[in-house]
Amino acid sequence: MSIDIVAFIADAIKMSTPLVFAALAALMTRQAGxxxxxxxxxxxxxxxxxxxxxxYLGNVWAGVAxxxxxxxxxxxxxxxxxLSGKTDLYLTCIAFNLAATGxxxxxxxxxxxxxxTTSGAFRSYQIPNINIPIIKDIPIxxxxxxxxxxxxxxxxxxxxxxxxxxxxxxxGLRIRSVGENPKAAESVGISVKKIGYIAFLFCGLFAGLSGxxxxxxxxxxxxxxxxxxxxxxxxxxxxxxxxxxxxxxxxSLLFGATSSLSLTLKSQSNFPTEFLEMIPYLATIIAIVFTxxxxxxxxxxxxxxxx
Amino acid sequence: MTExxxxxxxETSGTAQKDPRRTDAMRKTQRIEAIMEIVRxxxxxxxxxxxxxxxxxxxxxxxxxxVKQFILGPFSSPRRIGSIVNLAVPFTLCGLSMCFMYxxxxxxxxxxxxxxxxxxxxxxVALAIGQNMPAIILIPLLLIVGAIVGAVLSFIPAIMxxxxxxxxxxxxxxLNSVIAQLAIYILRYYMKDPGISFIxxxxxxxxxxxxxxxxxxxxxAGVIIALIAVVIVSIIFxxxxxxxxxxxxxxxxxxxxxxxLSTLGISFAAQLAGGALAGVAGAxxxxxxxxxxxxxxxxxxxxxxxxxxxxAKKNPVLVPIGALFLAYVRIGADVVNTSGDxxxxxxxxxxxxxxxxxxxxxxxxxxKNRLIYxxxxxxxxxxxx
Numbered sequence: 001m002s003i004d005i006v007a008f009i010a011d012a013i014k015m016s017t018p019l020v021f022a023a024l025a026a027l028m029t030r031q032a033g034x035x036x037x038x039x040x041x042x043x044x045x046x047x048x049x050x051x052x053x054x055x056y057l058g059n060v061w062a063g064v065a066x067x068x069x070x071x072x073x074x075x076x077x078x079x080x081x082x083l084s085g086k087t088d089l090y091l092t093c094i095a096f097n098l099a100a101t102g103x104x105x106x107x108x109x110x111x112x113x114x115x116x117t118t119s120g121a122f123r124s125y126q127i128p129n130i131n132i133p134i135i136k137d138i139p140i141x142x143x144x145x146x147x148x149x150x151x152x153x154x155x156x157x158x159x160x161x162x163x164x165x166x167x168x169x170x171x172g173l174r175i176r177s178v179g180e181n182p183k184a185a186e187s188v189g190i191s192v193k194k195i196g197y198i199a200f201l202f203c204g205l206f207a208g209l210s211g212x213x214x215x216x217x218x219x220x221x222x223x224x225x226x227x228x229x230x231x232x233x234x235x236x237x238x239x240x241x242x243x244x245x246x247x248x249x250x251x252s253l254l255f256g257a258t259s260s261l262s263l264t265l266k267s268q269s270n271f272p273t274e275f276l277e278m279i280p281y282l283a284t285i286i287a288i289v290f291t292x293x294x295x296x297x298x299x300x301x302x303x304x305x306x307x
Numbered sequence: 308m309t310e311x312x313x314x315x316x317x318e319t320s321g322t323a324q325k326d327p328r329r330t331d332a333m334r335k336t337q338r339i340e341a342i343m344e345i346v347r348x349x350x351x352x353x354x355x356x357x358x359x360x361x362x363x364x365x366x367x368x369x370x371x372x373x374v375k376q377f378i379l380g381p382f383s384s385p386r387r388i389g390s391i392v393n394l395a396v397p398f399t400l401c402g403l404s405m406c407f408m409y410x411x412x413x414x415x416x417x418x419x420x421x422x423x424x425x426x427x428x429x430x431x432v433a434l435a436i437g438q439n440m441p442a443i444i445l446i447p448l449l450l451i452v453g454a455i456v457g458a459v460l461s462f463i464p465a466i467m468x469x470x471x472x473x474x475x476x477x478x479x480x481x482l483n484s485v486i487a488q489l490a491i492y493i494l495r496y497y498m499k500d501p502g503i504s505f506i507x508x509x510x511x512x513x514x515x516x517x518x519x520x521x522x523x524x525x526x527x528a529g530v531i532i533a534l535i536a537v538v539i540v541s542i543i544f545x546x547x548x549x550x551x552x553x554x555x556x557x558x559x560x561x562x563x564x565x566x567x568l569s570t571l572g573i574s575f576a577a578q579l580a581g582g583a584l585a586g587v588a589g590a591x592x593x594x595x596x597x598x599x600x601x602x603x604x605x606x607x608x609x610x611x612x613x614x615x616x617x618x619a620k621k622n623p624v625l626v627p628i629g630a631l632f633l634a635y636v637r638i639g640a641d642v643v644n645t646s647g648d649x650x651x652x653x654x655x656x657x658x659x660x661x662x663x664x665x666x667x668x669x670x671x672x673x674x675k676n677r678l679i680y681x682x683x684x685x686x687x688x689x690x691x692x
Contacts, residue, residue: 037476084669089474090414091617098610102655109650110366131513230478239474281484288478292471294690 008142008264016256016265018043018218019027020155021210022234023241023248024162025071025203025249030243031166032199033127033179038093039207040231041100044075046211048104048118051222052111055122064212071208074100074200075096077202083193103225117223118231122214124220127151127212151209155249158206162245210234220243236284240291249286258283342453343675343683344477350671351664352632357396359636359657363649373643380642381635387642391634396595397422398630400588401612403540406623407581409616410544411557411574417461417479418585420486423602424460425453425589427490430508430519430600431498431513442514449515450532450590457586458579460486465578469571494600506631507601518596529595533627536584540623543580553577557621576584583692585587585609617662633658 022039029036046067053066056143074096081092112121136146166172176197177185185251188194210230215222232254236247241247260281265271336492363377364370381387401418408415429449444610463482468475471566517528556563556573563570588608593600609632618629640654664670 029666035474042561047389072642081663081667084672085663086672087663087666091662091666094416094476094610094613095659095666098614098662099656102652103659106652108652115650115652176402204526214517229480229484232477235480236474236477241478272492274488274495277488278485284481285478285485288473288481289467289471292467296471 006140006143007258009257010148011263012142012253012257013148013259014210014218014256015259017149017152017155018210018213019234019237020041020159020189020249021213021254022231023204023232023238023252024158024212024245025206026235027162027238027243027245027248028175028199028202028206028232029132030058030238031172031179032175032196033182034089034128034196035133036078036093036200036203037090037235038078038085038236039203040227040229041093041097042071042078042204042207043105043211043214044100044225044227045074045099045229046071046208047215047226048108048211048222049208050212051118051122051125051215051220052107053127054216055118058123059196060127060216062216063216064127065122067216068208071206071211072204073302075200075202075204075207075278076197079236083196083200089115101225104222108222108224114234117221119221119223122221125216127217147186148215151213154209158209159245161185166245171195171198207231233280236288240287254287255280255283316467318657320673321643332683332686335686336679337612339526339675339682341676343671343678344620347664348620351661352618352665355657355661356636358369358660359653362653362656364623365518367593373646373649376646377639377643380646381534381638383469383642385523386525387638388669389519389521389526391631391638392524392526392530393596394634394637395627396529396533397588397592397608397617397625397632398459398611400536401585401608402615402619402630403536403612403623404581404588404592405486405586405616406540406544406619406626407553407577407584407614409557409575409613409621410553413463413465413574413578414476414579414613415462415464415468415479415581416476416609416613416614417486417582417583418457418480418588419479419605419607420483420490421457421460421582421585422589422608423605424486424490424591425532426494426593426597426602427442427457427600429453429590429592430491430511431493433444433511434509436513442516446594450587453581453590454588457584458587459582461578461585464650465575467581468578469575483609490610491603494603497558498600498608500599502597505601510598515594516598527595529591530570532587532591536587537623537627540584540626541669544623548577549573560687585612588612608655614658644688 002213022043025039026036036062037290039227044172049070050063050067053069054060054063056068057063076081081087081096082089090275108118109115114121129147129159130150130153132146136142174185174190175198175298177191178192178199182192185195205237214230219226233301234252237251238248240251259280262276266273317322332449360374360377363373369374381391381639401422404418408418429452432452433445433449437449440448454492455464458634461481464473464475484510494508495506500507500509511634519527520530542550544554551575552563552568556570557575560570590607615626615629615633618623618632636654636657640649640651642647
């Protein structure tokens, strides 16, 4: 059994792209004080939206636009239910994810007559991979950094963009202040509802990109339940990084590596696949345990310091 | 309940009675709120049902036939009526399980995979030791095994919630993926019957495959277990100190802490109880509706349970009604699926709408507030007259 380390790392980066987007999506609402589990369903809807748009409009970029639009729309739906309809956010998100799981299959069936995948009925479009001129010729680094999907580079940009948005712009400051203390924010004239909507729309943007990556770059078709918990993994990633965009991206990368490991092992060993399937989820749970332990430890230390 | 707590309760209710002016208005308001709660649920279900009909009309080639099938199809034969009840059995048990989680406001969704693994484990136990055991011993034994599996599994997210303050929703969802794979592994490597064309275990011992009741309706004996569970859970909820504490913790955690209840401990215990019930649900479903364990993917019963608990407003007494409604809609979707061109999945959109409408505080809240306002105004007018 031999594992190509370079290919493994390149794969890990590829696998972590949707997780980075998912983490950023969850991060935007978290910064506004809302724990949005609906990311999972939003990504799923966007993935279907992207392939459908690309098929009917006959263009890759139209597909990307449709994916993002679907993300924004789903973000608006959850925001409307939670902020204007005053539903419990957890319940809303669980309901939304359930509806998305079945609803995407339903819409896929109406459009294609298929219930499991669109690969036969829809033309496949792929977002181009980018070969960066000089870097691609560097021996090992070239194979890792160059030749990734365009959206992977967009993800890197988005990490910076989210950091900039939150730390350097007025909207970002308002989002954070609403998340920190909604009543205080309201008392100085910030509309909590409006900021909530803005946060959800940003969340929708990133969820849309995540879904688009899944159905137009990772593979080139939509598949029933293809998100498979990635939304939740991204959500935990940003939770572990405490809402820091760069940290979230790094944790997502780690989770991407576990998925990549599970895939590599599946093709190279005869270990029961069921256990390999568990790896990404188990890794998430273990990571949650350790980060929680660490934060409890730190809290205790701070309390001791105060005494 | 300690003596001190009892005293507080007596005192608060006492003061309320001493102030007749206040109780009267309050009682009226409470009554309006209770009625509106029911109106809201019914209205939510009705709207979702109408949306379902509109979807059917919009996408079907023969809308009149399809709509008729959807509404009346489930009642068209005794067999179908029976299958509504049979489907409602796991929904009821899972709904009761989620009532516990929901009552303490912990959306612990581990019930989803408990249901699957419990079915798997009891099949394994029954195959290993149950071949010659009489049903009267074996069935309770398997139910207990299922409950233990459920309690043990729900222990993991519950303890992480209690000790580590980890998000119980995320942890339970991740665990669901892990446990579902574990159940498939056990099925494939330890009890797969090579003699059948699909992946499934060896056949369960005959004596635990539940008998069917009511002749042609073929309702499984599992319905008895479900009814017993409803009675027991209702007693726990409304007649014991634990149920009372649980409801306080769920509805007002700050008050619960202030009167000295252990919020963490009670919600922990409630989650274990809920998990055990989900285990019983999985065990019952296997014995009630299957000859073998043959689930190779998560069944969705945990989420159905949440839906039922939401419909029943965490009230165990109402759970069977919610379960029957859900089963009726599902069988309707099934009938439509087999007799027309409508995919079964459209029903999941409808379910989402139901949860949202029932959960939305502002849905019909203007109407409710107007009713309360009017009753208070009428009171005032009466007094001044």
